[in-house]
Amino acid sequence: MTTDPPTPTTPAPRASPAVRLPLTLVAGLGLLALCAALSLAIGSRTIPLDTVVEALTGGQHGGDADVVTGLRVPRTLIGLAVGAALGVAGAVAQGVTRNPLASPVTLGINAGASFAVVAAIHTFELTRPVEYVWFAFAGAAVAAVAAYAMSRSGGDLDPVRLALGGTVLTVVLTSWTSALMLASHRTLDEARFWLAGSVAGRHLDTLVPVLPFLLLGLVASFAVAPSLNALALGDESAQSLGVPVARVRMVGGLAVVLLAGSAVAVAGPVAFIGLAAPHLVRPLLGNDHRLLLPGCLIVGPVLLLTADVLGRMVARPSELEVGIVTAFLGAPLLAVLARRVAR
Template sequence: MAARQTLLLCLGLCVLLLCLTLSLALGSRSVPLSTVFDALSGAGRHADPDVQVVTGLRVPRTVLGLVVGAALGAAGAIAQGATRNPLASPTTLGVNAGASFAVVTAIYVLRLTRPVEYVWFAVAGAALAACAAHAMARRSGDLDPTRLALGGTVLATVLTSWTSALMLASRRTLDEARFWLVGSLDGRGLEVLTPVLPLLLLGLVLAIAVTPALNALALGDEAAQALGVPVARIRATAGLAVVLLAAGAVAVAGPIAFVGLAAPHLCRQLLGNDHRVLLPGCLIGGPILLLAADVLGRLVIRPAELEVGIVTAFLGAPLLAVLARRTTR
């Protein structure tokens, strides 16, 4: 790893630490930094309302933002590398939409009420959507990156329509799912991570395992095979990693858009195309983007809040348009 890349990763960690601090301190009720540090160290008075806000509400919210942002950033980096498509992400490949449709269907049919019950349905829906998008993108045995993006976008549109139809068919389903579908870190305790952490850790291990081979895949399937890379196995492992990371993130926070698309692009501009450096960068950059968007959502209409999924969609839509235009060129 070059000295410049090491320096940028260290700077990224400093920015991430700043975002974590701001996430604990800012919101509809601002808390002094001294109180934040006292609350984290246990020196603050438990009866102090500011201490209760930090420990009871903002610490879980910040931890979830850290975990979900890292999962989405890593999923986006692996998806783009495995498909050789700069527009690939859990959102554009239909993975988020598949997980959302499965969760809403489970709420409608099985009357689920708690986020901890959603996880396995999110994984199943994400996996089926990923397989469907991959099948639509095959051409003469090879994977067509353009067809993958188009197929994923069409699949996401269809699944989103079906999800909306289910919610309109049942007021109970609408009330239960609409807050989750917006994408939010608020109102969720750390207990929602318990069933998801094994999936996220397995997805991260698989992502790290395939990272060296993604540099060879960037040369094309034939060149990668000539270098001894088992293309089909690497792509299947990478797809499983993306599904596990994206499904775990969606199960916790809902379908948050564009973090998985923006983080790899921003990191690639700073760190280059080597996936061995890009993946750690996305594990840092994803949480930075998500936590910054969450803090912005708390402040922009203060004392009310905008859900983080709304903020990322609002900021990410122009980015997607710019990337699509560059890719077309």
């Protein structure tokens, strides 16, 4: 008795980007809405969601409603802004440098902004984040230029040297930051909470001054997105396609500085959001930066709000700063990504 050979099966065709993008963005926006709702409801004590809705619509005042509108709404909005800035900054940094491990942290940009802010606190006795936003931008810019200068090899950008240069900058600047804090108890008291990376206790007057720079960084990022696709082919190939490589790198680098500087000025140096967000989006939307950046704009806040909510839950009635939670969760991720890149 003979049997027919099995009919070969073909894999189901993958949905086109025109279909994947709306579906993925809708799912991501739903997840982001859930994270925002949890951020408004969960804290040292849990507030029912119906109370949260009534507080937001003006149907209830006093007690839990004041906690929602006065503390948790600003904290959630700042988390949304900072997460979006870091997620997009990481994607642009990886595109500009052609290095999958690039991020505001690994390039030394966060460390540069942090050192500049602590130096300003130490020298000028600043006390509010709104006062040292300019120092955060300046430190981020100097660190980015220094990392880029150390990565040049024969006139081209060397991604490996860039990662090594960023690591060296981070170690050096972190040591200098620690030295400044140890030299002054006032600087230590003022900066240690901010350096942990936190959105707790922040008010909207902290976010408003940096919002124009954050928005400008987002506009610049989306403007260079098509050129980043060509840049992934290499400088010579991109130039043969008519892409002005130097200009794209300058605009992309400026966007990363604006986004990372804004985030650090508001929330301190929050690690790994910029590194993780692009790697979580790429399996869903691919490597096209025109799709990648909108995905990171959503995934970045999802990661930050999730880490912030976890920090509130694990140490009740106290809490862990979001920067501590992201560092704890991001260290294994960095090891996995480094192993994957090495392969």
